[in-house]
Amino acid sequence: MSHARTARRVLAAALSVSALVALAACSSGATPSASTSGSASTSTDWTTKGPINYVQGKDTSGYVQKIIDKWNAANADQKVTLIELSDNADQQRQSMINNAQTKGGSNYDVLSVDVVWTAEFAANSMLAELPKDQLNLDGYLPAAVDASTYFGKLYAMPSTSDGALLYYRKDLLDAAGITNPPTTWEEMVTDCKAVQEKNSGIGCYGGQFQKYEGLTCNIAEWINSAGGQFLDASGKPQVNNEAAMAGVNALVGYFKDGTILKEELTWQEEQSRQAFQDGKIVFLRNWPYVYSLASKTDGSSKVAGKFAIAPIPGLTGPGVSTLGGHNMGISEFSKNKGTALEFIKWWNSEENQKANLIQTSNAPTVVSLYSDPELTKKFPYLTTLYSSIEKAQARPKVVKYGDATLAIQDAAYAAITYGATGQGTDPKAAFDALQTKLTTLIG
Amino acid sequence: MTSATATAPKKQARVSAAELAVLNKPTRDWKWWLGKIGTVAGMGFIVVYCILPFYWMVISAFRLPTMGQSTDFWPNPASLENFQAVFSPVNNFGRSLLNSAIVSISTTVLTLLFGIIAAYALARLRFWAKGLVLSIIIGCSMFPGITLLVPLLKMFSGYYDWFPNWMNTYQALIVPSLSFGLPLCVWNLTAFFRQLPVELEQAAMVDGCTPGQAFRIIILPLAAPGVFTTAILTFIAVWNEFLIAYTFNQDKDMKTATVAMAQFTGSLGFNTPYGSIMAAGVLLTIPLLIMVLFFQRRIVAGLTAGGVK
């Protein structure tokens, strides 16, 4: 009796398990098929109006909601709701991807997209192709517009930008009798030596060489500033040719001779800023955000009033910055694309970008704002920043950007570790391997 | 023992008592002193070892926000600004603490509810495949979180038609957390119920109680210390949880405190406000510390329930 019962239960259990497997197998067939391929653009209806959601990272300034309130006051029937994601970039990306996978349940309409995600999101059919004829992008930074396009189609509107600046100790350079900031690496090293004669123990140059996204930005700058092209005109990687290796070898050499400190292998933006503010280095490559913090006079910065800014140096002349910033795209799944389109046009107008810069210090994508007298007075670095952003190069536009940037970091970190400690990998070997890997990834 | 040392010389006048004292006194040669000094030094080492890193966190929290990475051994000047910054609207930390509390308390209550009845069944009832059930429940605590997390992420993010979208909801954290709370609870309480003699219930039932009443009136109050210990351990485990919360609840308003604290950024996006991070860490830890110090005997008993009997 008992055995019969046991057998029945085992059978029931086995059946239910196999039912579950079958269920799982079925659902895989219903995986959202990406491709409404290509046809998306032709069928997109840009007239539907109604309430929409705008999605971005955490509103750290508290200003974003105020702009949205302004829009809502004027468009009561097309209200915009702000959805704030994490303040962590990787999590923002993950949330957007997860939301797009929700079949029919996606509630994201307008997305604030980091410049390096545009390709991935477009390729995964998360962003709608925008009608170029309805958007006038004259007067916007060409590099930022380029970063919004994928396979020749426009997927986003540039909203903020970012570029690298060289912060330098004007007081120390003056004392050493140097009047102009360096434009080449060689000049920079000569200046350092002059400064170090009077201030022994001070380091020369600070950058971001920890293994993370910032390293990708930095190494791209060293390659592009040496006359190399991280990606050539046709989008193919050129990271191991002579010009590129000139930049890499210069960087590795500076690690070897101590121009760049060994501990910079663990520096991100903050550690390098801290070192500069503590007076430990003469030159610092960093983003514009450092300017206000290093100018603080509450005792946290020892260099307040003692530093100035310049474009980053290069091999034979001024260097080439890496482009940062965010673009605004419209979700493929948005039901009110008409409102969404009007909203991003309005948001990124010259007037709004100006207000945004004043409130949040986010650099604009509208070129004319960089020479606006009111702004240049409030943000003394703006003119220099423009000369940096004007020539800035985007990071590779790769669908699997996560893999590409990790490969770049692998090669760069191995090479600079080799310079700093003798371990790691020979730079040429590391970048040969990178070239192979990027070629497969970019395809 | 120390009082004996102090009084011994005074009693030297009375010979017999002195002899007695010498006889009673443990031998205090250099070995004894070495051991004594070693013990004190060892205890000092343990205390310093355990407290020092925590001390660093606390003093870093009390520095000026702009001096987060200072290496002074004393905050100079001391400041509460970091704690104010933690609760500034930008960081939204109050909400995160609330989320943590909601998730931890709900999980604890549900774990106890499910765990007590399951443990009672395992401890008192006779049924088919008991060993298998117990093994499955305990086996669950051995699963690497990551094995479950990837499919759960697909499930909860609305990828499948047969499961609702649970991203950024409390249940997305509570239900998976149950899977590591329950094994601990069932295991601890099963052991606990078993220690209680079955005659207690039998007596109650002779007096006319149903098995359910016998359980509620007799067993549950007796098992209260075990239940309480389990509750504390579950609460701590869920309060400290990071990976599940990090994966499923990413929206600003739905983050738990552990995730929020790991991600503080300043208003400029790049700056890492170590001061506020440490202040948040201190705030996150303090409720646990109070709990742990207050209930330390119970907790140690609970932790050792399986191993030492």
Place this chain on the structure above:
Amino acid sequence: MAPIAAVAAPKRRKNMLSDGQGTLAAILLSPTMLVILVVVGIPIIMSVREAFFAIPSGVDANGRVFTEEQFVGFANFTDIFASTDMVNAVWGPMNRLVNSFLNTTFFTVVCVIIETILGVAMALIMARAFKGRGLVRASILVPWAIPTIVSAMMWKLIFDSAGVMNKILGQTVLWLGDGPQSQWAVIIADVWKTAPFIGLLTLAGLQTIPSDVYEAAKVDGANAWQQFTRITLPMVKPALVVAVLFRTLDTLRMFDLPFGMIGPSKYSVETMSMFSYQEARNLRYGPAAAYAIILFLYLVLIAFLFVSLLGADVVGDEELKAVSAQRKRAKAAAKAAGHSSTPTRTTITSGESPT
């Protein structure tokens, strides 16, 4: 078969407390089992399925990616050995999964050994102390109570290249970089958090040893080391083995600490959990599931070794032990009687264990 059933049947007697309550047990256990089914059962089945699927890489003519998963058999597993895509961290150039496997194993072996030695030493010290034991016990719970992610951020600040650790050492060690020193940063932080925990569990074991055992050993002329190896260790072994087993399983699954302190995709500290997670974040669910399953099997193997070699008594269930002992006896008896047997239904309930 029939004779045994006949023998077994009369042994069953009506018992209000323990008899015929399978239905009640099913009801009482159903919430727990339902939770386990939803958050463990179904995901495991899906994980196993997922491990045999992958999305083809590359894009179509419009630059769109493929999203249809394809059955790839064991490719997600075999690619580990076929791949030419190497990472070079501490162990030389090798596949990223193998590298993370070595890291995981290295962390587990080193951390658990150090934690056990330090923990036992702490317990011995605490057992000798009379004054101030409360203070020590309280302070020992501090590292354990701090959430792992909080302690990761705390150690990150301490291990900063300009941080206090380097200030004390007077050297610039790049703890937060990517190299052997980063591994030791993780080990130090992990040992800090968990050695006291092992110490606490061992202390509880020590306190169950009656002092007259030591007195007797002293009388027999045993020295301190002999007392430790012949009395203390064997007596605390059951407690210690279970504590070490749990620590081992925990360390094999380590995620928060290296992730929060050193960061993702740092090959020198990347554990299997971290790598699997990273693959899932890059939308490669198939390989992610495959790696998670490998980790799971590894855990099962280690747990099995612990239970069979060191005799870790994880379940700790007297009744089940009694049942299996009875089964063995019945089997032996049946064998002796000259015919094969099936396990008999047992009548043992708690409170009446067989002697």
